[in-house]
Amino acid sequence: MRIGPYTLKNTLFVAPMAGVTDRPFRILCRTLGAGMAVSEMVTSQSLLYGSEKTRRRANxxxxxxxxxxxxxxxxxxxxxxxxxxxxxxxAQIIDINMGCPAKKVCNVMAGSALLRDPALVARLLTAVVSAVDVPVTLKIRTGWDRDHRNGVEIARLAESCGVALLAVHGRTRSCFFEGEAEYETIAAIKSAVRIPVIANGDIDSPEKARAVLEATGADGLMIGRAAQGRPWIFREIDHYLKTGERLAPPSRAELYAILMGHLETLYAFYGEHTGVRVARKHIGWYSKGLAGGAGFRRAVNQADSIEDQRRLLEAFFGRSPAGLAA
Known part of the structure; x- marks a missing residue:
């Protein structure tokens, strides 16, 4: 797949997730098989350009x-x-968020709230496409609620405004992350436009990835929550789509190496105080399903230093039974 002048190694995308897809996580997912990763959302309010949080998000x-x-x-x-x-x-690609369902975003008519105003969508897309000489992509949901699914209309608008690629989360804003993703709407959107369409929502295994591609006809897949604590899901899906065979899960030694490598990049990126706190949620995700994980997570959440986290991880992986728990 090409986006403007860029050729991706595959069509697997890391979904932008606030508080998750920082630079360390994006690089890790790319290393473990993702073809592209999109940054966390950055506000358009110019007053925030100079904030440390915004600088990190766009780093x-x-x-x-x-x-x-x-x-x-x-x-x-x-x-x-x-x-x-x-x-x-x-930035070499600009992605516009019209899919975020968070109240604090929708309350200021941003994110998925924009789907209620197609005329404003057109003005926004035209303004951004005209402002930059790099590809502009768009992330949407299927509509505001079940009675107002206008994803096809928005997709056609996006194409006419010059958007290069469209990612669609298969839920309305009112669904948040509940219920099952509606792949039939993504299929309708794909049929309505010529630009690449990326399917997003509930893709949590290689088998599900293939089923979603078959159901939607999408050009690629975007994976978010399923990659939390499991960034190797991208290489698993890529291998399965190419060969029809399942890769073996990472060994306990590889899991430990991936986790520790991830944490070291977090510590370097955020510094000790913030890095330790950001690391807690990732450690929680990585340790889900491991024997003794609940007690380990309680201890990790009380650790306030890098050395304490390292010590707990070394002890947990050193003493736990070999292999992943079922």
Missing amino acids: HEGEPEPKSVQIAGADPALLACAARHNVENG
Whole structure:
């Protein structure tokens, strides 16, 4: 697949997730098989450009190309300004968020709230595409609620405005993450446009990945929550789609190496105070399903230093039974 001048090694995307898809996680997922990763959402409010949080979210140093930054907002001029700002600071693709269901985002008419106003969607997309000379991609949901599924209309708008690629989470905003993803709507969207369409929602195994591709006709897949604590899911899916065979799960030694490597990049990226706290949730995800994991997670959540976290991990992996728990 190509996005503008960039050729991806495969069509597996890491979904942008606030508080998760920071630079260390994006690089790790790319290393473990993902073809592309999109940054956490960056606000279009210019007053926040100088904040440490925003700088970290848009930090792509050492990341493989293409470097994609997701922006959000409801004002065309501000969103265009945000796009230019990020391109000037190294973004090679601009992704626009019209899929976030969070109340704090929707309450300011950003994220998936924009799906209620197709005319505003068109103005926003036109403003951003006109403002930058890099590809612009878009992430949406299937509509605002079950009675207002307008994903096909929005997809056609996006294509007419010059959007290069569309990712679709197969739920409405009102569904949040409940119920099953509606792949039939993604299929309808794919049939309605010529630009690449990426299917997102409930893809948690190689078999499910193939089934979603067959059900939707999508050009690729975007994986979010299933990669939390399991970033190797991308190589598993890639291998299965190419060969029809399942890769063996990582050994306990490899799991430990992946986890420790991830934590070291978090400590370096955030510093000790924030790094230790960000690491807690990742350790929790990685240890899910391991024998003795509950007690281990309680201890990790009380650890306040890098050395304490390292010590707990060494002890847990050193004393636990070999192999992953069922």
